[in-house]
Every structure is written in C-alpha cells, then in structure tokens.
Amino acid sequence: xxxxxxxxxxxxxxxxxxxxxxxxxxxxxxxxxxxxxxxxxxxxxxxxxxxxxxxxxxxxxxxxxxxxxxxxxxxxxxxxxxxxxxxxxxxxxxxxxxxxxxxxxxxxxxxxxxxxxxxxxxxxxxxxxxxxxxxxxxxxxxxxxxxxxxxxxxxxxxxxxxxxxxxxxxxxxxxxxxxxxxxxxxxxxxxxxxxxxxxxxxxxxxxxxxxxxxxxxxxxxxxxxxxxxxxxxxxxxxxxxxxxxxxxxxxxxxxxxxxxxxxxxxxxxxxxxxxxxxxxxxxxxxxxxxxxxxxxxxxxxxxxxxxxxxxxxxxxxxxxxxxxxxxxxxxxxxxxxxxxxxxxxxxxxxxxxxxxxxxxxxxxxxxxxxxxxxxxxxxxxxxxxxxxxxxxxxxxxxxxxxxxxxxxxxxxxxxxxxxxxxxxxxxxxxxxx
Amino acid sequence: xxxxxxxxxxxxxxxxxxxxxxxxxxxxxxxxxxxxxxxxxxxxxxxxxxxxxxxxxxxxxxxxxxxxxxxxxxxxxxxxxxxxxxxxxxxxxxxxxxxxxxxxxxxxxxxxxxxxxxxxxxxxxxxxxxxxxxxxxxxxxxx
Numbered sequence: 001x002x003x004x005x006x007x008x009x010x011x012x013x014x015x016x017x018x019x020x021x022x023x024x025x026x027x028x029x030x031x032x033x034x035x036x037x038x039x040x041x042x043x044x045x046x047x048x049x050x051x052x053x054x055x056x057x058x059x060x061x062x063x064x065x066x067x068x069x070x071x072x073x074x075x076x077x078x079x080x081x082x083x084x085x086x087x088x089x090x091x092x093x094x095x096x097x098x099x100x101x102x103x104x105x106x107x108x109x110x111x112x113x114x115x116x117x118x119x120x121x122x123x124x125x126x127x128x129x130x131x132x133x134x135x136x137x138x139x140x141x142x143x144x145x146x147x148x149x150x151x152x153x154x155x156x157x158x159x160x161x162x163x164x165x166x167x168x169x170x171x172x173x174x175x176x177x178x179x180x181x182x183x184x185x186x187x188x189x190x191x192x193x194x195x196x197x198x199x200x201x202x203x204x205x206x207x208x209x210x211x212x213x214x215x216x217x218x219x220x221x222x223x224x225x226x227x228x229x230x231x232x233x234x235x236x237x238x239x240x241x242x243x244x245x246x247x248x249x250x251x252x253x254x255x256x257x258x259x260x261x262x263x264x265x266x267x268x269x270x271x272x273x274x275x276x277x278x279x280x281x282x283x284x285x286x287x288x289x290x291x292x293x294x295x296x297x298x299x300x301x302x303x304x305x306x307x308x309x310x311x312x313x314x315x316x317x318x319x320x321x322x323x324x325x326x327x328x329x330x331x332x333x334x335x336x337x338x339x340x341x342x343x344x345x346x347x348x349x350x351x352x353x354x355x356x357x358x359x360x361x362x363x364x365x366x367x368x369x370x371x372x373x374x375x376x377x378x379x380x381x382x383x384x385x386x387x388x389x390x391x392x393x394x395x396x397x398x399x400x401x402x403x404x405x406x407x408x409x410x411x412x413x414x415x416x417x418x419x420x421x422x423x424x425x426x427x428x429x430x431x432x433x
Numbered sequence: 434x435x436x437x438x439x440x441x442x443x444x445x446x447x448x449x450x451x452x453x454x455x456x457x458x459x460x461x462x463x464x465x466x467x468x469x470x471x472x473x474x475x476x477x478x479x480x481x482x483x484x485x486x487x488x489x490x491x492x493x494x495x496x497x498x499x500x501x502x503x504x505x506x507x508x509x510x511x512x513x514x515x516x517x518x519x520x521x522x523x524x525x526x527x528x529x530x531x532x533x534x535x536x537x538x539x540x541x542x543x544x545x546x547x548x549x550x551x552x553x554x555x556x557x558x559x560x561x562x563x564x565x566x567x568x569x570x571x572x573x574x575x576x
Binding site: 375376378381382383384385388389392410411412413414415416 | 442444446447448453474475476477478479481483500501502503504506535536551
C-alpha cells in the first residue's frame with residue numbers, strides 16, 4: 001500500500017537516525033531547561049544534556065515509569081501551560097489514583113499523523129467507512145482511531161462499545177469496510193451477527209480490522225480472518241504515548257514504530273540495559289515530539305523484541321513483534337488495564353469483606369469475564385441470604401466503579417483464599433488467546 | 434420470661450460446592466455435638482447452613498477454630514400438631530399480630546413436629562404464641 005507520508009515513511013535509515021538524534025537533543029535541552037521533574041531526574045542520574053553526543057547516549061538518560069505520572073497527578077510533570085492544552089485523557093491508575101495525559105494541538109496532530117500512516121499502510125483511505133468500536137471518552141481508543149481514520153479521508157462511524165446488535169445493523173446499512181476494536185469484541189460481534197442471521201463474511205462489506213488494546217495471538221488472527229473474511233491488523237499504543245499509535249502494515253510482520261515520532265528501545269527489565277534487536281525485553285519509548293506530557297525512556301511494561309530485518313513494504317522504520325506479556329501483574333480485561341493492586345485498594349474500603357482476594361479471568365464465548373473472590377468478614381456475616389447478597393452487590397459495584405470493568409463477586413469461606421503465595425495465586429487467568 | 438424461649442441457632446457460611454456440608458457435619462460429629470434440626474439456604478455460589486444443636490457454644494467454638502464463619506441467630510421453636518392445620522395455626526397467630534417470618538424450617542420429632550422460626554419481632558412472637566396456647570422449645574435444648 002502506498003505510503004501516506006512517503007518522505008517520512010521511506011526515509012533512509014541513516015537520515016532517520018540523524019533526525020532522531022536531532023530531536024532527542026532538542027527534547028533533552030528543552031526538558032532540562034523547562035521541566036522541573038525531568039531536570040531533577042537528570043541531576044539525580046548526573047547526566048547533562050551536553051552528555052548526549054550520539055543517539056546511543058540516550059541510554060544515559062533516566063527512565064520514566066507509570067508511577068511518575070501517578071505521583072505527578074494531575075499535571076505536575078506537564079511541559080505545556082494549561083492554555084496550550086486542547087484535550088485531556090484519563091486512565092485508571094494502579095492504586096485507585098488515575099493518570100492524566102494532556103495534549104497540545106501539535107500532539108493531537110502527531111497522533112493523527114501516526115495513525116494515518118498506519119491505517120493507510122493497511123489500505124484504508126477515501127471511500128472506506130471505519131466503524132470505531134473502541135470506547136469514546138476518557139479512554140484514548142475511540143477518539144484516537146477516530147482522528148486517524150478521518151485524517152486518511154475515511155468516513156467514521158463512531159459507534160463506541162456496546163449495543164452490539166445495532167452495531168451489526170449499522171455495519172450492514174452504512175457499508176462499513178473497516179473496524180477498530182478489541183479482537184475479543186470483534187469475535188463477540190461475529191457471534192451476535194450470526195444469531196441475527198448475519199454473516200459478517202458474506203453479508204457485510206467489512207474487509208479490514210484494526211485490533212488491539214489487549215494481547216492476542218496469530219491463532220486468533222487466523223480465526224478472525226477466516227471466519228469474518230477480513231484482514232486483521234495489530235494496533236498498539238498506550239495513553240502515555242497518546243493512545244493507540246502504531247499499527248502493522250499490510251505485510252503483517254510487526255508493528256512499525258515511526259522513528260521521527262518515537263525512539264524505541266528494548267531493555268532488560270531487571271537491569272535496564274539496552275538489548276539487541278531480536279532479544280526479548282521491556283518496550284521503552286521516548287516520544288520525540290510530544291509537547292504537553294513528554295515521555296523519555298518510558299518503561300511501558302510490555303515485553304517484546306525489535307524485528308531485525310527490513311520490512312517488505314519498503315518502510316524503513318523499526319518494528320516490534322507481538323507483545324509477549326507483561327513485566328508486572330497488569331491484566332487486560334475487555335481492553336481495560338487492571339492491576340490487582342486496584343482491587344486490593346478498593347476492597348480496603350469495604351469493611352464487610354476481608355482484604356484477601358483472588359481474581360479469576362476467563363473468556364466466556366468471545367468476551368472476558370472477571371470474577372473476584374472475597375471473604376465475608378466476621379462482623380458482616382449474617383445468616384440472612386439477602387444481607388449477604390447486598391454485600392456481594394456492593395463489592396461488584398465498587399470494583400466496577402474503580403476498575404471500569406464489570407466484575408462478578410463471589411463470597412467464599414474465610415481462610416480459603418491464598419495468603420502469602422504472591423501474585424501468581426492472586427490472579428488466575430484461564431483465557432487462552 | 435420470653436427470653437427463656439429464645440433459642441440460639443448456629444449459622445455457618447458455606448461455599449456452594451461438594452464436601453462443604455460433610456466438613457461441617459464431620460466437625461460436629463467429632464465434637465460429639467448432636468444436631469436437632471438444620472436447613473440450608475442457598476444463593477449465588479454460597480449458602481448458609483443453619484442448625485439447632487445440643488451445645489451451641491461448643492459448636493460455635495469448634496467450627497470457628499476450624500476456620501468457618503459462624504454466627505448465632507435468635508430463633509424460636511414451636512411445637513406443631515403433626516396433622517393437617519398444624520402449620521396454619523401458628524402462621525395465623527403471627528400473621529394476625531403483624532409479625533413477619535424471615536425464614537423457617539421444620540422437623541418432625543419423636544413427640545411432635547417442631548417449626549423453627551426467625552421472625553422480625555422475636556419477643557412479641559413468643560408472647561403471641563404462648564398467649565394462643567402454643568408450646569415453645571426452651572432455650573437450653575439439652576436440658
């Protein structure tokens with residue numbers, strides 16, 4: 001597929017590296033001069049902007065972590081003034097405190113540009129109708145995909161998540177050709193369509209899916225492509241990078257990370273040492289042009305590797321392989337990030353149940369389900385079933401409120417939940433992707 | 434005086450899965466505690482086992498020591514005529530007095546059938562039933 005921005009996408013590797021160095025240099029000077037948080041970090045690490053003499057010197061810069069955003073809540077580490085911001089997105093944090101991402105006009109511009117390149121590399125363009133079935137709102141998925149698709153001239157159908165029968169009807173009636181959603185939601189949509197007597201493969205014009213926000217596998221890709229008669233592409237991002245940001249191209253050989261927008265490193269999760277292409281490690285990204293919330297060597301927590309060979313599509317930018325897992329205990333349930341610590345935190349505020357818990361994630365049909373087992377406290381135990389049901393519903397309601405995912409609670413006998421065995425037993429993930 | 438007719442029932446939280454009742458009953462057997470009556474109320478994934486036993490304090494301690502969540506609940510036991518109309522007599526007395534039955538279970542014993550009741554106004558219920566000639570179990574079932 002023809003590049004959206006040939007000059008950028010087909011830039012010779014040497015020139016791309018020179019551009020990256022220039023961008024890193026100016027980013028670091030800017031942060032050192034104007035961003036108190038990052039200047040302090042650099043001083044702690046005893047590194048000065050003048051120490052960055054080659055692109056490899058980026059390895060001297062301090063890392064950033066999710067907790068930096070949490071500690072900086074809501075906008076303490078922003079580099080732009082409030083009057084320069086055009087948007088906020090907010091994601092749930094690991095301990096109940098959310099993280100806020102701000103965007104300048106230029107940030108939105110680059111976000112849209114990045115997705116426009118990705119979408120067009122898979123053949124999306126004028127004449128296409130893209131159904132955006134990611135959530136719209138504080139979550140970045142909906143609006144991110146929306147802007148990217150409009151940028152390439154596609155018509156956007158902003159359905160958001162839910163009301164699946166209506167989504168299937170609109171897909172047919174409005175000649176939808178592309179969809180952006182989680183892979184599990186697309187499978188669910190396929191099942192709902194079949195119950196309605198609609199075959200997505202034969203009765204709709206859908207031909208492309210941009211699927212992400214949760215891990216999936218090659219087997220799942222094959223199943224989706226064969227069953228629904230589409231080409232399914234991986235899309236990657238996190239709110240800290242802006243949102244969904246990078247996609248595969250039509251070759252389906254890894255996700256292109258646009259080097260003029262982002263510098264990707266794979267580091268050893270334990271030592272922070274930069275790893276060679278082909279080696280599995282933690283994805284670490286420096287956003288080279290982000291203004292409102294600069295991200296330098298941000299440790300995303302996803303495990304992957306850099307692809308070594310050049311892509312047959314002719315684009316020269318680095319590519320990462322499939323996400324193989326997490327360095328922490330983060331779960332992704334229906335596209336939403338969930339940390340066991342959030343559950344722990346929420347339960348502390350419910351005196352009717354103990355602080356021990358177990359999370360069981362499963363996939364019923366196509367959709368994830370999350371069960372949280374809790375023990376009824378001695379004080380709250382009533383022999384009336386109705387009162388116990390009130391406790392159960394309270395737990396479900398509170399967890400839903402803090403996780404943004406619907407949760408089933410199960411009351412279990414005291415002492416039956418794992419105590420000190422660590423995170424491995426606190427989370428049981430029965431999904432096979 | 435109403436108090437002497439209030440019986441301590443033990444209520445035990447139980448997960449709804451095979452072997453849980455056996456674990457509870459086994460623990461009571463090992464402690465040589467006799468069960469006069471019991472019932473199981475079940476909900477979504479869990480249940481409550483309710484029992485009248487000869488030594489409620491011992492039963493509570495034994496089961497708590499084994500890790501069960503146990504509580505005492507005040508109930509009353511009313512002897513019923515073991516013939517048509519027996520239940521109706523008692524239910525009518527309580528209904529006419531505006532006393533609500535939260536749950537009930539029954540056993541047919543050696544001398545009479547007994548209805549175990551949890552009601553919202555327990556002392557009222559005792560007065561009403563005695564006033565209408567009802568015969569109630571005494572607090573201490575073993576004596």
